[in-house]
Amino acid sequence: MLKIYRPIGVLWDMDGVLTDSGEAHYISWKKSLDHHGIRFSREFFHKTFGMNNNGILSLLFERDATEQEVGDIGGLKEELFRKDIQGTLELLPGVGQWLQRFHQAGVPQAVASSAPQENIDAIVAELGIGDLFQTLVSGSKLSGKPDPATFFLAAERLGFAPIDCLVIEDATVGVEAARRGGMKCVAVCTTHPKDDLQDADIVVDRLADLNPNDIELLFKN
Known part of the structure; x- marks a missing residue:
């Protein structure tokens, strides 16, 4: 079981992270x-x-x-x-496992996406994962990534300071937004090569490759 040494919140980007849309x-x-x-x-x-x-x-x-x-x-x-997208989407490798892993560890989770709220609602419903999130946050009417406004709003809704949040992203602008916001970041190489995502704390080809020990170490101190 995942061991988290202090309370944290997890902020999931959606397109390219939860599903390949x-x-x-x-x-x-x-x-x-x-x-x-x-x-x-x-x-x-x-x-x-x-x-x-x-x-x-x-x-x-x-x-x-x-x-x-x-x-x-x-x-x-x-x-x-x-x-x-109706009837065409599925979770990317490792996503379901990590959603459940955080859920079972009692870690609150949010979607924090640049997409319109209607898209977020539709994709989360299509994937059947709505019960695993405490809030679904759209940044479509906020200052867009790489501005961290979307992540700040999601963190606020979960009740966490930015320093106590983990962002999961696939886009360079999303990784930069996490860095600007003072948040830890895991980057997945769904839409960009590893070389473009090096500002993230951890870079993996897919979430199925992410080691729980690496997440535990990010928040150990």
Whole structure:
């Protein structure tokens, strides 16, 4: 059984950590932007994966995206995404084991994602893991990662200081957000290579490879 030497909270990113939804995101972005006559490359998608819609569109337009643009373009993208994922998602290797391991150790858990709340609710329901989380936090209307605002809100809802939180991420902007927020971080190489994730405390190819002893040592002192 996992031994945690002091109370902590675990903040899970969602896309690329709980499940591999990257291709569905790319396809729905491509469809929405094609509909609006805007070019969108896979290279740009990978560069911005993990950011919220406002951040992605602002980088794409090379200016601040308007509220209407985020609503129209991002809104269509999310509608397409939620339709496309139905019946297609599964937990990534090791995720179910770690969710249960933290749960059995009495460690509170949160989803802390840049995705809209509707996406988080839909994916958690699709995966059947809602009873393992104390809160589901969307950063879609907050300052986007690498700003740690989403993680700060999730930590606050769980009742923990940032120093007592573990973030599980796959994106470079998410790892940077955890570092800026003063949180420990495990990075999973679902969407980025190890070399891009070296600011994390621990980097693994998949959560099935994560050693419980390494988590225990992160919070021993």
